[in-house]
Amino acid sequence: MKKKIIAxxxxxxxxxxxxKISRINLEGQIRLLTRDLNVIKRQLKRGVSREKxxxxxxxxxxxxxxxxxxxxxxxxxxxxxxERxxxxxxxxxxxxxxxxxxxxxxxxxxxxxxxxxxxxxDGQLRxxxxxxxxxxxxxxxxxxxxxxxxxxxxxxxxxxxxxxxxYANPSFYHLTGFTKNEVIGKNYFLLYGVVDNLHALxxxxxxxxxxxxxxxxxxxxxxxxxKFWSLLRITLVRDKNGTVTHYVGNKTDxxxxxxxxxxxxxxxxxxxxxxRVGKLAExxxxxxxxxxxxxxxxxxxxxxxQRMLKDREPQLQEVLQYIINxxxxxxxxxxxxxxxxxxxxxxxxxxxxxxxxxxxxxxMMPHITAKNKVIKFESGSNLPSIQGDRIQLQQVLLNLxxxxxxxxxxxxxxxxxVISTCLKDAGTIMxxxxxxxxxxxxENKLKLFGHFFTSKPDGLGMGLSISRSIVEAHxxxxxxxxxxxxxxxxxxxxxxxxxxxx
Amino acid sequence: xxxxxxxVDDDESVCRALKTLLxxxxxxxxxxNSAQGFFDNVAHDAPGCLLLDIHMPGTDGWEVQRKILASxxxxxxxxxxxxxxxxxxxxxxxxxxxxxxxxxxxxxxxxDMINGAxxx
Numbered sequence: 351m352k353k354k355i356i357a358x359x360x361x362x363x364x365x366x367x368x369x370k371i372s373r374i375n376l377e378g379q380i381r382l383l384t385r386d387l388n389v390i391k392r393q394l395k396r397g398v399s400r401e402k403x404x405x406x407x408x409x410x411x412x413x414x415x416x417x418x419x420x421x422x423x424x425x426x427x428x429x430x431x432x433e434r435x436x437x438x439x440x441x442x443x444x445x446x447x448x449x450x451x452x453x454x455x456x457x458x459x460x461x462x463x464x465x466x467x468x469x470x471x472d473g474q475l476r477x478x479x480x481x482x483x484x485x486x487x488x489x490x491x492x493x494x495x496x497x498x499x500x501x502x503x504x505x506x507x508x509x510x511x512x513x514x515x516x517y518a519n520p521s522f523y524h525l526t527g528f529t530k531n532e533v534i535g536k537n538y539f540l541l542y543g544v545v546d547n548l549h550a551l552x553x554x555x556x557x558x559x560x561x562x563x564x565x566x567x568x569x570x571x572x573x574x575x576x577k578f579w580s581l582l583r584i585t586l587v588r589d590k591n592g593t594v595t596h597y598v599g600n601k602t603d604x605x606x607x608x609x610x611x612x613x614x615x616x617x618x619x620x621x622x623x624x625x626r627v628g629k630l631a632e633x634x635x636x637x638x639x640x641x642x643x644x645x646x647x648x649x650x651x652x653x654x655x656q657r658m659l660k661d662r663e664p665q666l667q668e669v670l671q672y673i674i675n676x677x678x679x680x681x682x683x684x685x686x687x688x689x690x691x692x693x694x695x696x697x698x699x700x701x702x703x704x705x706x707x708x709x710x711x712x713x714m715m716p717h718i719t720a721k722n723k724v725i726k727f728e729s730g731s732n733l734p735s736i737q738g739d740r741i742q743l744q745q746v747l748l749n750l751x752x753x754x755x756x757x758x759x760x761x762x763x764x765x766x767x768v769i770s771t772c773l774k775d776a777g778t779i780m781x782x783x784x785x786x787x788x789x790x791x792x793e794n795k796l797k798l799f800g801h802f803f804t805s806k807p808d809g810l811g812m813g814l815s816i817s818r819s820i821v822e823a824h825x826x827x828x829x830x831x832x833x834x835x836x837x838x839x840x841x842x843x844x845x846x847x848x849x850x851x852x
Numbered sequence: 853x854x855x856x857x858x859x860v861d862d863d864e865s866v867c868r869a870l871k872t873l874l875x876x877x878x879x880x881x882x883x884x885n886s887a888q889g890f891f892d893n894v895a896h897d898a899p900g901c902l903l904l905d906i907h908m909p910g911t912d913g914w915e916v917q918r919k920i921l922a923s924x925x926x927x928x929x930x931x932x933x934x935x936x937x938x939x940x941x942x943x944x945x946x947x948x949x950x951x952x953x954x955x956x957x958x959x960x961x962x963x964d965m966i967n968g969a970x971x972x
Contacts, residue, residue: 635935638934638935639907639934639935642934642935642955642956643863643865643866643934643955644865645955645956646863646866646869646870646934646955646956646957647863647865647866647868647869648869648956649869649956649957649958649959650866650869650870650872650873650956650957650959651869651872651873653873653958653959653960654869654872654873654875654876654959657873657876657877657959658876677956678956681955681956685954688935688936
């Protein structure tokens, strides 16, 4: 239609027609806007939510569309009404003033509406920003907490096929010695290899595949190869649908705890050992008493019989003498056993180890000379004092010296026994008893310090085990090894006396 | 006339053996398995040396010696025991005994001590 008009009277027709159309348009638009405005006003008054508002608005627009169509239809009608409209021009000119005023009012309303809307949006934005800030703060705190904890924490992406580590906290790096580059993106299992914990790693894999969490203690290697014990707990993170999206690993270094437990266990063992020796001493004591009674009776009967026979029956006399000799040998064994297990509370005093050894050598000298052996004492100079029980430590030395003498007994060319003292470190004195005897056979090395182990025909197998108990009660160690050339060396340590607070 | 010897030891076999041995030295020997038996049968002033075991159930050797001293008796006492603990030989002398012998007791040593005690 427009084309036709333009083709007939392009210049004549254009201006008044456009004027007419624009006026009609304006009127229509004003009507529509006013309606919209009223709708919006009502909605605002009711305090309807923004979504509802826009819905209404949409509905309004639909209405507007319908109205526009109506407007199109009206235009046809308006074309026909052109003449009438021309007559009404004056009247409309007057109305234009009114329209102008109406337009102003509308603009005002629109402005007010827009301001309201801006304020509403502004409020929402502020609220959103606050919420965002709060969420940010919480994330910040949680991240900080994760970074501050002593436990090594790592997160594995469970949705990727190779289960890469996507996060690890500083403690994890500190604990394992690996750097961020070496950890992020790597598979946890590859990181630790399968050497140390083949079984445990399999267990973890199974647990995760079955959707269970895992908890266990593993021996891990740090990057530098250093071993450490860790308590590993892996928990599962699921999304709304229950799908496992992440694994969170929590690694606690338990090396110190384990070490402490081990120390406690060792101390307990030591105590048990001392108690066992104590109990053994009690047992041996009562056993010795019970055996001594019949030995007394046997000896007395045999001696009585000897006297009864006087000078008669020399063969019988001889037999009786054998009985007496063996009775006395049995009694001697019991006496030695008692001596070794002598249960006296250790009395600790300050001792000079060199003086103690010299005294002990003096005690043993007749014995040593009788066996045609030589003893040498190489005393370390300026050794600090030790704290210990003189009798008990002498017992240890006596035992080691007798053992050495017996080891050298069979051979005439092994004669030299060397005792030496030295400072092993600032807090420890070491005493060595070195012989040139037969040495310790390989198969006896482990049993050497056990109860009732002996390589001697009339030995009790108590000497070394008691000696070790005594040395350990003094806070030292008693060990033995064969010399490179010949014989063996028994050596024990005793801690240097420390003043309190040192 | 031969000297009297009293033996107090809870072990019957020890009593009998020591008695057999001492009889070959011509002693008159009486044995008791408890301190009570000894006190019940031997007057505190009856002459004779006492061989006294230390470790006995009930009244032990040390207690017997205390009672003997308390009764005003001057009876020589020789302690015999399987164990030589608590410094037994020194303690025996301290409580006025003639001496201490560790079991098993050598016959001649015992007789020498008895004879020594009787002389004093």
